[in-house]
Amino acid sequence: MSGRVLSDATLGEIARLRDAYPQAQSALLPALHAAQDQVGYLSPEAIADVAQALGLAETEVTSVASYYSMFFLTPVGRHKIRVCTNLSCYLNGAEEVLRRLCERLGVSPGETTADGRVLLEAVECLGACEEAPVVLADATRHARVTAAGADDLLRELR
Amino acid sequence: MSSAPPLTTVRLTIDGREIVVPKGTTVYTAAARAGIDIPTFCYHDRMEPLGACRVCLVEIEKMPKLVTSCTQEAGDGMVVHTASDKAKAGQRAILEFLLINHPLDCPICDKGGECPLQDNTLKFGPGQSRFVEVKRTFRKHLRMGPTLVLDRERCILCWRCVRFGEIIAGDDALQGFERGYRGQIATPQMAPVRSKFIGNTIEICPVGALTSATYRFRSRPWDNGAVASVCPHCGCGCATTLNVRGNDLDRTRARAHPEVNDVWLCDKGFFGYEFVQSPERLTSPLLRRDGVLGEATWAEAIERVAGALRAAAPQAVGVVGGARSTNEDNYLLLRLFRGIIGTNSVDFRVDTAHPAPGSAGCWGLPCSIAEVEAADTIVLLGCDLTEEYPIIWLRVKKAVDRGARLVILNPWELEIARWATHALTYRSGAEAALLEALAGRRDVAAAAAASEVPADRLREAADALAAAARPIILLGRTAVERPDVLPVIAAADALRAARPGAQVGLLRGRANSGGAQLLGLMPDMLPGYRAITDPEARAAVAAVWGRAVPEAPGRTVRGMLEAAREGALDLLYVVGADPATDYPDRRAWEEARRRLRTLVVHDLFLTETAAAADVVLPVLAYAEKSGTVGNIEGRVLRQDAAVRGPGSARSDGAIFAAIAERLGTELAYASWEDVSAEIARLIPGWGPDVRLAPPAFRAAAAGPAGAGPATARDGELLLVAGTRLYDRGTMALRCPGIRGQAGEPFVGLHPDDAARLGVTGGAMCEVRSPRAAIRLAARLLPGLHRGHAYVPRGYEAAPVSALLDEHGPVSVAMRPAGSPG
Amino acid sequence: MPEPLLMKYVGRPGRDAVDEYVRTGGYEAAARALKELTPDDLVAMVEASGLRGRGGAGFPTGRKWRLTPKREGDVRYLVVNADEGEPGTFKDRTLIEGDPHQILEGVLIASYANRVHRAFIYVRGEMFLGYERLRRALEGAYARGFFGRNILGTGFDLDVTLHRGAGSYECGEETALLESLEGRRGEPRVKPPYYPAVKGLYGRPTVLNNAETLAHIPHIVRLGADGYKAYGPPILYSVSGHVTRPGVKELPIGTSLREIIFEHAGGLRPGRTFKAVFPGGSSAAILTAEHLDTPADFDSLAKLGSMLGSSAIIVMDDTTCIPAVIRRTVEFYRDESCGKCTPCREGTIWLSQILDRILDGHGRMTDLELMDGIAQQMTGLCLCALGESVPPALRASLTYFRDEYLHHIRAGSCDVVRAPVAAGGASG
Ligand SMILES: Cc1cc2nc3c(=O)[nH]c(=O)nc-3n(C[C@H](O)[C@H](O)[C@H](O)COP(=O)(O)O)c2cc1C
Ligand code: SF4
Ligand code: FES
Numbered sequence A: 001m002s003g004r005v006l007s008d009a010t011l012g013e014i015a016r017l018r019d020a021y022p023q024a025q026s027a028l029l030p031a032l033h034a035a036q037d038q039v040g041y042l043s044p045e046a047i048a049d050v051a052q053a054l055g056l057a058e059t060e061v062t063s064v065a066s067y068y069s070m071f072f073l074t075p076v077g078r079h080k081i082r083v084c085t086n087l088s089c090y091l092n093g094a095e096e097v098l099r100r101l102c103e104r105l106g107v108s109p110g111e112t113t114a115d116g117r118v119l120l121e122a123v124e125c126l127g128a129c130e131e132a133p134v135v136l137a138d139a140t141r142h143a144r145v146t147a148a149g150a151d152d153l154l155r156e157l158r
Numbered sequence B: 001m002s003s004a005p006p007l008t009t010v011r012l013t014i015d016g017r018e019i020v021v022p023k024g025t026t027v028y029t030a031a032a033r034a035g036i037d038i039p040t041f042c043y044h045d046r047m048e049p050l051g052a053c054r055v056c057l058v059e060i061e062k063m064p065k066l067v068t069s070c071t072q073e074a075g076d077g078m079v080v081h082t083a084s085d086k087a088k089a090g091q092r093a094i095l096e097f098l099l100i101n102h103p104l105d106c107p108i109c110d111k112g113g114e115c116p117l118q119d120n121t122l123k124f125g126p127g128q129s130r131f132v133e134v135k136r137t138f139r140k141h142l143r144m145g146p147t148l149v150l151d152r153e154r155c156i157l158c159w160r161c162v163r164f165g166e167i168i169a170g171d172d173a174l175q176g177f178e179r180g181y182r183g184q185i186a187t188p189q190m191a192p193v194r195s196k197f198i199g200n201t202i203e204i205c206p207v208g209a210l211t212s213a214t215y216r217f218r219s220r221p222w223d224n225g226a227v228a229s230v231c232p233h234c235g236c237g238c239a240t241t242l243n244v245r246g247n248d249l250d251r252t253r254a255r256a257h258p259e260v261n262d263v264w265l266c267d268k269g270f271f272g273y274e275f276v277q278s279p280e281r282l283t284s285p286l287l288r289r290d291g292v293l294g295e296a297t298w299a300e301a302i303e304r305v306a307g308a309l310r311a312a313a314p315q316a317v318g319v320v321g322g323a324r325s326t327n328e329d330n331y332l333l334l335r336l337f338r339g340i341i342g343t344n345s346v347d348f349r350v351d352t353a354h355p356a357p358g359s360a361g362c363w364g365l366p367c368s369i370a371e372v373e374a375a376d377t378i379v380l381l382g383c384d385l386t387e388e389y390p391i392i393w394l395r396v397k398k399a400v401d402r403g404a405r406l407v408i409l410n411p412w413e414l415e416i417a418r419w420a421t422h423a424l425t426y427r428s429g430a431e432a433a434l435l436e437a438l439a440g441r442r443d444v445a446a447a448a449a450a451s452e453v454p455a456d457r458l459r460e461a462a463d464a465l466a467a468a469a470r471p472i473i474l475l476g477r478t479a480v481e482r483p484d485v486l487p488v489i490a491a492a493d494a495l496r497a498a499r500p501g502a503q504v505g506l507l508r509g510r511a512n513s514g515g516a517q518l519l520g521l522m523p524d525m526l527p528g529y530r531a532i533t534d535p536e537a538r539a540a541v542a543a544v545w546g547r548a549v550p551e552a553p554g555r556t557v558r559g560m561l562e563a564a565r566e567g568a569l570d571l572l573y574v575v576g577a578d579p580a581t582d583y584p585d586r587r588a589w590e591e592a593r594r595r596l597r598t599l600v601v602h603d604l605f606l607t608e609t610a611a612a613a614d615v616v617l618p619v620l621a622y623a624e625k626s627g628t629v630g631n632i633e634g635r636v637l638r639q640d641a642a643v644r645g646p647g648s649a650r651s652d653g654a655i656f657a658a659i660a661e662r663l664g665t666e667l668a669y670a671s672w673e674d675v676s677a678e679i680a681r682l683i684p685g686w687g688p689d690v691r692l693a694p695p696a697f698r699a700a701a702a703g704p705a706g707a708g709p710a711t712a713r714d715g716e717l718l719l720v721a722g723t724r725l726y727d728r729g730t731m732a733l734r735c736p737g738i739r740g741q742a743g744e745p746f747v748g749l750h751p752d753d754a755a756r757l758g759v760t761g762g763a764m765c766e767v768r769s770p771r772a773a774i775r776l777a778a779r780l781l782p783g784l785h786r787g788h789a790y791v792p793r794g795y796e797a798a799p800v801s802a803l804l805d806e807h808g809p810v811s812v813a814m815r816p817a818g819s820p821g
Numbered sequence C: 001m002p003e004p005l006l007m008k009y010v011g012r013p014g015r016d017a018v019d020e021y022v023r024t025g026g027y028e029a030a031a032r033a034l035k036e037l038t039p040d041d042l043v044a045m046v047e048a049s050g051l052r053g054r055g056g057a058g059f060p061t062g063r064k065w066r067l068t069p070k071r072e073g074d075v076r077y078l079v080v081n082a083d084e085g086e087p088g089t090f091k092d093r094t095l096i097e098g099d100p101h102q103i104l105e106g107v108l109i110a111s112y113a114n115r116v117h118r119a120f121i122y123v124r125g126e127m128f129l130g131y132e133r134l135r136r137a138l139e140g141a142y143a144r145g146f147f148g149r150n151i152l153g154t155g156f157d158l159d160v161t162l163h164r165g166a167g168s169y170e171c172g173e174e175t176a177l178l179e180s181l182e183g184r185r186g187e188p189r190v191k192p193p194y195y196p197a198v199k200g201l202y203g204r205p206t207v208l209n210n211a212e213t214l215a216h217i218p219h220i221v222r223l224g225a226d227g228y229k230a231y232g233p234p235i236l237y238s239v240s241g242h243v244t245r246p247g248v249k250e251l252p253i254g255t256s257l258r259e260i261i262f263e264h265a266g267g268l269r270p271g272r273t274f275k276a277v278f279p280g281g282s283s284a285a286i287l288t289a290e291h292l293d294t295p296a297d298f299d300s301l302a303k304l305g306s307m308l309g310s311s312a313i314i315v316m317d318d319t320t321c322i323p324a325v326i327r328r329t330v331e332f333y334r335d336e337s338c339g340k341c342t343p344c345r346e347g348t349i350w351l352s353q354i355l356d357r358i359l360d361g362h363g364r365m366t367d368l369e370l371m372d373g374i375a376q377q378m379t380g381l382c383l384c385a386l387g388e389s390v391p392p393a394l395r396a397s398l399t400y401f402r403d404e405y406l407h408h409i410r411a412g413s414c415d416v417v418r419a420p421v422a423a424g425g426a427s428g
Helices: A008-019 A024-039 A044-054 A058-067 A087-091 A094-105 A147-156 B027-033 B085-100 B116-124 B160-169 B198-204 B267-271 B298-311 B327-341 B370-374 B390-401 B431-438 B444-451 B455-466 B486-498 B513-519 B535-545 B557-565 B586-595 B652-662 B672-682 B736-742 B751-757 C018-023 C028-036 C039-049 C061-067 C091-098 C100-113 C128-143 C174-181 C211-229 C257-264 C298-303 C322-336 C342-359 C367-378 C390-400 C402-411
Strands: A079-084 A118-123 A135-137 A140-142 B009-014 B017-022 B057-060 B079-081 B148-150 B175-177 B184-186 B210-212 B225-230 B239-245 B248-254 B286-289 B292-295 B317-321 B377-381 B405-410 B422-425 B471-475 B503-506 B571-575 B598-603 B615-618 B627-630 B636-639 B717-722 B746-749 B764-768 B773-780 B788-792 B811-816 C077-082 C118-123 C148-151 C156-164 C206-210 C234-241 C247-252 C274-278 C312-317
Touching: A008 A024, A008 A044, A024 A044, A024 A058, A024 C156, A044 A058, A058 B175, A079 A094, A087 A094, A087 C234, A087 C312, A087 C322, A094 A118, A094 A147, A135 A147, A140 C128, B009 B027, B017 B027, B027 B057, B057 B085, B085 B116, B085 C342, B085 C367, B148 B198, B160 B175, B160 B198, B160 B390, B198 B210, B198 B248, B198 B267, B225 B636, B248 B267, B267 B736, B286 B298, B298 B598, B298 B615, B298 B652, B317 B327, B317 B557, B327 B513, B327 B535, B327 B627, B327 B652, B327 B672, B370 B390, B377 B390, B377 B431, B377 B455, B390 B405, B405 B455, B422 B455, B431 B444, B431 B455, B431 B486, B444 B455, B471 B486, B486 B503, B513 B627, B535 B672, B557 B586, B627 B672, B746 B751, B751 B773, C018 C100, C018 C128, C028 C100, C028 C211, C039 C061, C039 C100, C039 C211, C061 C206, C077 C100, C077 C174, C077 C211, C091 C100, C091 C128, C091 C211, C091 C234, C100 C118, C100 C128, C100 C156, C100 C211, C118 C128, C118 C174, C128 C156, C174 C206, C206 C211, C234 C257, C247 C257, C257 C274, C257 C312, C322 C342, C322 C390, C322 C402, C342 C367, C342 C390, C342 C402, C367 C390, C367 C402, C390 C402
Parallel strands: A079 A118, B009 B079, B317 B571, B377 B405, B377 B471, B405 B422, B471 B503, B571 B598, B598 B615, B717 B788, B746 B773, C077 C118, C077 C206, C118 C156, C234 C312
Antiparallel strands: A079 A135, A135 A140, B009 B017, B057 B079, B148 B210, B175 B184, B225 B239, B239 B248, B286 B292, B286 B615, B627 B636, B717 B811, B746 B788, B764 B773, B764 B811, C148 C156, C234 C247, C274 C312
């Protein structure tokens, strides 16, 4: 049952991160990012590998991961669409954008499409309120998104 | 400006009372000392304050906001109000918040009656709630393993249990998941908790969120009688309280003992009590007649034993066991066998194959359990601390938290390895070489070669020890549980000499081994750790007993079994022990048994040994008798009877007295206290809670030299037997709460060895030693040193003792076994 | 109006390249600081500049530095708070994306001033682009010897580590940030004893500053305290919501809300009237039209029971349903509460349940008192400022917009004409 899932590259990156901090545990968040980037989510095996690499208990690593909204303990879509629904975006029509994306993708916020490709999330202020409503598609920020713009955004997501 | 001396105390006013406390004391603690009650939930006095639950709010003059008294340091001149309107409003607000999502199921909650939430609400809480919304719900009652039940709805997220796992036990067993109002205490995927200390979290949970699976719905706290007892398991002798209702033993709780267990227990202590009232307990004497064991009266049984004793020559009588009896029982044992029968062949070390008297060293912790905290370097050599003496680990953990270095040398990686500064695995058998290297008496390179520890890492460990001011070196069972133990003892002795100030101890023994050693239940010792060869000691004993004690040392357990095989031992008397399972060479036992004329056994259950006996005498368990026991530090601890024993079971001591009487000598004592008083005449300082430290062991002159590091035969593996806290021994099997913890017996091997041998994890294999072959499921252990096969002790169905050889290390062949059949 | 200091080059391409930054005078202030000024000079200079922390609490930066114990031989850390998450705030991100070296130069000077040799920049997890720009900028600055060993030949060493968060507003709170940086759940520590200055990262004295705060430092060194003050002193307002020209506005501190909203941010959309404003992020009490002439500075806003906070100005026009906005903010705090302390964890869920009921048309008349009571029961009792941030806006809304709640309770529906807002409508 000690099936290692993290690649040598990821484990190497985690080892580098561990040595970059005065205390190994500080590397936990970046290590979890690295593990999630490789596996797609933080599976129990990925958590075990990270725990082992940093000398931490798996329970603690899981607990920490579960705290942060960007870490996923169950499988989610490769693509992540994050719609800001906080005040400035809310005041500028974010709900409509979100509704449209839900319709188009056939999911509720927080869910992944049936084909497992796209996760749709309603998120808090993305710190780009001058561009409200804002949608973050993976690492790309889209400004002043309209319902129609949401359709374009989905098309771009290939 | 004159420089005033720094304040060492501060004077403050709480609720109008002037209080002086040491600087650094919190307001909460200051108030508590003055008897002023402030509610708390997250605060627990064994952990740093957290300030999370916010219920301990007080008003402090000149401070703008209410402050949490558990985190606020008391300041000179502070004026504190714990019950002003403002303070009360704050406390009430927090209680109201806590109650909005807490279920109103107190009537069916185990915690009812001893629940801080209930008590605090009554005393400090709001009269009624304004909450009309839907309460947060979770799936009710989750079983988190065999002993723990979690009810997340009742949890008030005080974090005590989580912090216990982080700070006290270091096992991170329970953790907080998610956050905010979704926050919950759990394990990943709700898997069973992996902890040896989870019972403590049940004790410190201030609500009924964590309850005990064994105690669940058994009783209401106000119906419980409480009896002070001592845990009968590992030898640390943790103080416990037994809760009883009528004659039912309902649960075990920790009793505070600052020097031993502080306020904690391990889970074997918490949940390992149910065997006492197992329906399988023996209730009447059994006698073998025409080859068959059958019930008999006490009179018949005593007559049979007395007759056999009368018929045997004194040198042909041997006694093994005693580690499960009280000191007072054992005192009577000694009076009977040493004084009346006249044999020195008594030995409590049933699970040891040491060849000659004195060759096993003296067992025990060199300092008190509490003093372990003060060490600056702790070396564990072949000592699986959490499996063998879990409560000592809690002290080591504290030392580590204070910056102590922890050096672990073991043939397999211990579960506490992540707390170690140096965690190294070695080839079993290299203990003496390692000790010599640590002592700087041997070149590290040679020791590294013998032990297969990388030389640089071994050097680092040796340097750490050399730099230590207050080191403690603990040799465990793996290091000393070998027939060729003499060089190890000698090397440990030499290490102590080489490192002045170092405390060196042999962590061995279970239950009352410490008391048995103190009383001299050994072939060469008398009460008070005095040598049998010491004429003064013998004279002192003779004066009290009115009988001379033979001068020549008797036989060890191994010596007795050898004598039996040679026809020189007629009668073996076994007291609360199971050599058939525990003696590290089953074949040697079986051959000895065949040649014995009479085998007498005291036990609670029909063990393997009892089943082979001629006379089986049912005895009382620890919870059924009062007296004293001794622990691993040599401390004398008192326990009280909590319940009556089953049937006609008697205490060991009563049986010895009856036999003595039958033999014509009355051993008349009015009570165990009388016996204890007589022991005090032989052991200066004897008394409840006195620590009579075991003497520093010395390397005995006698005994064969060691065989040195053993090498496995070609293609084979070196067998190492490991002790497990949870096993399938006589008692654990009869404790439903912990029976399941052990799992199936197995043989562990390194994945590389497994690959080489064509063995896959989980597959059955045959493990063959020159003695026997047994079938076990293979388990891959990446932390095991290559070249070893690890087999746990204590599985009655697959005893590792069948593979072991009393003469030396064993090499085993392993191969996949066909389908069982 | 003086020309902008911090925003001068924001918007020009390629500002994350170290050569481009150096070309416009970058790292000259740092060179001067390291070569000509003592750490104590710098602390005095920052104190004299009057700079107050831009993370939200407005603590005087110079005093914070002075309070950090500087015992010889002690390890100290500098931690930059670039976790920007306060709703409506986007100035740190704007600086990080638009002119990241400015912050790095501030890090260098601040580290020297505080005798720190190890700095960490905690970047919000969702700030993908900003992280990338910072990473490039840092790499370039290392390559030119602005970081690492023997910086600019002065013998001063400094290493900077970029650290990504992973989605948690609470990690912007300084002690929660340190917990997170240590690899744990982002739960705050109790103060006392865990004041970062004294017992911060790994229990060591730690200077913790907001990203914008540090971006001011090179300018203070360059212009001197008085020269810097002549700029206002400057502050970055993040203006958003129902305005036609949202964005970061660098203005002298104390510019009135009216001027900021109606001149610099372009005012409201045609035909709309002003209803309310959060002057300092959603943690600040909302204000109404009668407060528009208030100078947007720390003291003036505090006098109104609100605050400047992170100077995020969120404007709401007459299409806004205030109870719905309050519900959204309460949900935000509910979801971002770490859950460590009772009043924040339970207070937010309770309030959001009541607000849901009211907005679903099942409100009761007693709910307003109840909500006010819950808000009062949270005030001053929470472990950190997150929980303390919930009551102000809620209680202000109960004062200024009581009628809107009452209407919801009585009519079971909203009376605000929600003009159809073209999505993305604020632009134009
Ligand atoms: C819930 C909460 C969130 C915060 N978020 C941020 C943040 O995102 N960025 C920030 O600089 N300060 C934030 N702060 C303020 C910090 O705790 C701290 O005061 C600040 O970073 C100190 O830097 P300064 O003195 O330069 O302002 C937050 C505070 C709280 C209570
Ligand atoms: S489970 Fe119990 S001890 Fe743990 S946090 Fe909840 S209430 Fe506290
Ligand atoms: S007991 Fe003080 S905050 Fe919980």
